[in-house]
Amino acid sequence: HFANGMWGCIAVGLLSEPYRQSVAYSNDKHVGWFYSWGRGSGDANLLLAEVCGILFIIGWVTALMVPFFLLLNFLGMFRVDPLEEEVGLDISHHKGAAYDLTG
Numbered sequence: 001h002f003a004n005g006m007w008g009c010i011a012v013g014l015l016s017e018p019y020r021q022s023v024a025y026s027n028d029k030h031v032g033w034f035y036s037w038g039r040g041s042g043d044a045n046l047l048l049a050e051v052c053g054i055l056f057i058i059g060w061v062t063a064l065m066v067p068f069f070l071l072l073n074f075l076g077m078f079r080v081d082p083l084e085e086e087v088g089l090d091i092s093h094h095k096g097a098a099y100d101l102t103g
Helices: 002-015 018-025 033-038 045-074 082-087 089-094
Strands: none
Touching: 002 033, 002 045, 082 089
């Protein structure tokens, strides 16, 4: 999700087509960076906005999830015990193997 989501945002900043952007938003002032070159400018405002959005999302997720994971770790709920990890969670949590172990 992380890498593909970032690519999705960056791709918009690079490849946003003027016609489709004007149809969707009634404005094509700041288009994808590659299309800006075609217009004779190097306007990268849309790309910069997408990068700022990515940085905001990274900060938001970090600020929310680090305390949550630290709390889970403190309560001993972050990892399963080593035996369950070795055997696999299929048997202990789902009451059966996910794969045929006879062969």
